[in-house]
Amino acid sequence: MMTLTLHNTMTRTKELFVPGDPNRVTMYVCGPTVYSRPHIGNARPALVFDVLFRLLRTLYGEDHVIYARNITDIDDKINAAAKESGRPIGDITSEFADNYRADLGALGVLPPTIEPHATAHVGEIIAMIEALISSGHAYEAEGHALFSVSAFDDYGKFSNRNRDDMIAGARVDIAPYKKDPADFVLWKPSSDDLPGWDSPWGRGRPGWHIECSAMIEKHLGETIDIHGGGHDLIFPHHENEIAQSRCSHSGADLARVWMHNGFLTMDKDKMSKSTGNIITVHELSQDHAGETIRLAMLSAHYRQPLDWSDDLLSQAKSTLDRFYGTLDNLSDVDVPAGATPSDTFMSSLTNDLNTPKALAKLSALCKAANKVDDNDERARLKGELLTSGAVLGLLQDDPSSWLKGGVNDDDAEIDALIEARTAARANKDFAESDRIRDELAARNITLEDGPDGTKWRRDS
Ligand code: AMP
Ligand code: ZN
Numbered sequence: 034m035m036t037l038t039l040h041n042t043m044t045r046t047k048e049l050f051v052p053g054d055p056n057r058v059t060m061y062v063c064g065p066t067v068y069s070r071p072h073i074g075n076a077r078p079a080l081v082f083d084v085l086f087r088l089l090r091t092l093y094g095e096d097h098v099i100y101a102r103n104i105t106d107i108d109d110k111i112n113a114a115a116k117e118s119g120r121p122i123g124d125i126t127s128e129f130a131d132n133y134r135a136d137l138g139a140l141g142v143l144p145p146t147i148e149p150h151a152t153a154h155v156g157e158i159i160a161m162i163e164a165l166i167s168s169g170h171a172y173e174a175e176g177h178a179l180f181s182v183s184a185f186d187d188y189g190k191f192s193n194r195n196r197d198d199m200i201a202g203a204r205v206d207i208a209p210y211k212k213d214p215a216d217f218v219l220w221k222p223s224s225d226d227l228p229g230w231d232s233p234w235g236r237g238r239p240g241w242h243i244e245c246s247a248m249i250e251k252h253l254g255e256t257i258d259i260h261g262g263g264h265d266l267i268f269p270h271h272e273n274e275i276a277q278s279r280c281s282h283s284g285a286d287l288a289r290v291w292m293h294n295g296f297l298t299m300d301k302d303k304m305s306k307s308t309g310n311i312i313t314v315h316e317l318s319q320d321h322a323g324e325t326i327r328l329a330m331l332s333a334h335y336r337q338p339l340d341w342s343d344d345l346l347s348q349a350k351s352t353l354d355r356f357y358g359t360l361d362n363l364s365d366v367d368v369p370a371g372a373t374p375s376d377t378f379m380s381s382l383t384n385d386l387n388t389p390k391a392l393a394k395l396s397a398l399c400k401a402a403n404k405v406d407d408n409d410e411r412a413r414l415k416g417e418l419l420t421s422g423a424v425l426g427l428l429q430d431d432p433s434s435w436l437k438g439g440v441n442d443d444d445a446e447i448d449a450l451i452e453a454r455t456a457a458r459a460n461k462d463f464a465e466s467d468r469i470r471d472e473l474a475a476r477n478i479t480l481e482d483g484p485d486g487t488k489w490r491r492d493s
Contacts, residue, residue: 035376037092037383039259040336042267042291043191047385050290052258058089058098059253061288063245063262063270064148066105067129068114071136072311073326073341074263074297074304080327081294081335081386082261083142087424088382091374101252102145103245104130106152107238112227122228126152136314140323141426147252151244155230158239158247161281162219162232170280174210176222176235182215185276191291192268199268217273219243242273249278249287260288267293294335301340312341322439324427325350331388331425352392353427354436354490356418359399361432361488363415366408372416374424382424395421395428438491447478451487454480 037050052058062082065071071079082102089098106126115122134144151158162178165171170184182188182199189199200214218240223229229236249257255278262271271291278287296303302310317326329349333339375398381390395418402414422428437444450469457465470480473489481488 034092035379035383037088038385039290039292040385041289042264042293043288048290050258052093053256053289055093056097058093058259059257060086060089060098060100060259060261061245061249061253061257062100062102062145062260063266064102064104065129065133066108066110067126067133068108068111069129069306070132070313070315072304072306072313073299073317073330074311076137076140076142076314076326077297077330077335077339078261078263078294079137079142080140080330082292084331084382084388084425085259085261085292085386086143086145087426088386091379091424092383099147099253100145101147101149101248103248104133104148104150105241105244106130106150107228107244108241132315136318139318140314140327141429143426149248149252151239151248152228154244154247154251155239157251158243159220159230159232161243161247161250161277162239164281165219165277168280170276171219172212173234174212176237177210177218178220178234179211179216180219180273180276181212182217182276183213185280187279188215188276189272191275192272194268194272199272217242217269219277242270243277245270246274246277246281246287249274250281255282255285255287257288259290259292261292261294264293264295292335295333295338297339297341299341304341317346321346321350322353322430322435324353324430327426328353328392331427332392334389335386352396356395356399356422356428357430357432357435358490359402360415360418360428361436363402363411363418364432365485366412366415368416368419369412372413372420374421375417378417378421378424388425391421391425395425433488436488436490443476447473447476447489451480451489455487 038047039050040047060082062078065075086098086100111122111126115125118125162171165180166173166178171178171180189195196215220232220234220237220239222235222237227238229238260271275287279285298304299310299312302308304311325346329345332345332349375394378391378394381387381394398414398418398421402411402418405411405414419428450473454466454469457469473480477492478489479492
């Protein structure tokens with residue numbers, strides 16, 4: 034089997050990926066906090082880890098990969114959104130969880146194998162906190178449960194931070210009940226107007242970090258193969274997940290490989306809800322095909338920053354137009370049974386998900402397919418193109434409808450005009466056929482006459 038190398042944030046090197054059990058490869062990615070629609074920056078981890086999910090399924094078999102991406106449906110920002118809108122919290126979280134699935138589904142992101150909700154795991158969360166308190170890694174103070182960072186020698190190692198950085202970076206409250214200002218919340222009290230659960234420390238709600246540790250333990254086990262998220266999660270979120278989970282599991286590693294995507298900017302500014310510099314996936318999907326957005330995202334390596342722009346989208350669209358043009362020209366040959374992705378494509382993708390290189394290999398496959406005449410070779414290349422494309426979640430549309438710009442209201446009218454032009458040509462009425470061609474050109478429709486009739490595409 035082809036080997037896979039992945040960059041591990043823990044060791045800051047690229048390593049050969051060796052799962053604990055190749056029949057049960059486990060991956061956890063921190064999912065959305067559901068109080069607003071995802072912006073295109075939030076879509077980056079979803080898309081990057083969707084490609085990794087597809088690649089792992091290709092390498093290990095579909096039934097051997099378990100991918101969990103949680104829904105954070107307990108959070109102070111959700112409570113604030115509910116208060117502001119006067120709507121029940123459960124309505125808000127289920128609406129935005131549905132939007133998240135729909136918006137990412139439009140980009141071809143596969144549903145994860147498991148989608149655990151924090152609110153459904155409060156029992157497990159309380160049990161984990163109780164165990165941490167009994168083993169001396171956490172303590173209760175004024176209705177809170179706090180993790181005691183001095184009880185974990187490795188605290189700060191993962192994110193490579195010293196104490197002062199950690200206190201500043203975490204913006205932790207220097208609350209009087211904390212033994213150490215770097216100690217972080219596992220449980221906090223809820224006032225009557227806020228969601229809360231009964232616990233040994235009174236009515237309250239869990240902190241964000243412990244939710245992930247408890248859901249990972251329950252669904253995937255003590256040590257998982259891959260843990261992912263955006264690089265802003267390295268500290269404090271992942272540092273704290275590691276502290277909680279390792280102290281609950283006699284020091285066992287939480288993940289074999291830690292992966293973090295770089296940040297997406299717009300006009301070179303960080304895209305984030307707090308600065309308001311955002312475009313939502315939903316807005317983008319009104320004007321661009323899902324695969325165009327997807328290819329634009331995958332045109333940069335996942336660890337690099339990516340500046341989002343209209344230019345990036347139009348480049349992605351013209352690349353896809355070329356790919357679909359090739360596939361359209363191959364419409365007369367069938368994909369051979371048992372077709373698989375090309376080796377050179379796979380060797381790029383298995384090198385720490387080098388999507389820019391993998392896309393260049395797809396271009397090379399198209400160039401080769403455009404050149405050859407032999408039908409067996411054309412069929413073989415078509416098989417490689419489609420199966421390679423599928424690992425990236427691309428080239429899954431029908432080529433002729435892609436080239437027509439998707440299904441548009443005037444498609445039937447264009448087909449009728451083309452038929453009229455064909456009839457005019459058959460009658461040698463070239464003035465009329467040229468007139469129709471010009472009329473279509475004015476509507477950005479380009480015609481291509483071939484042995485099987487006239488094909489058309491819509492230029493942007
Ligand atoms: P949030 O819903 O804000 O917790 O974010 C969900 C995921 O999106 C996390 O993995 C973040 O790291 C990631 N994320 C948020 N903003 C960006 C961005 N501008 N670029 C890349 N990833 C981001
Ligand atoms: Zn998490």
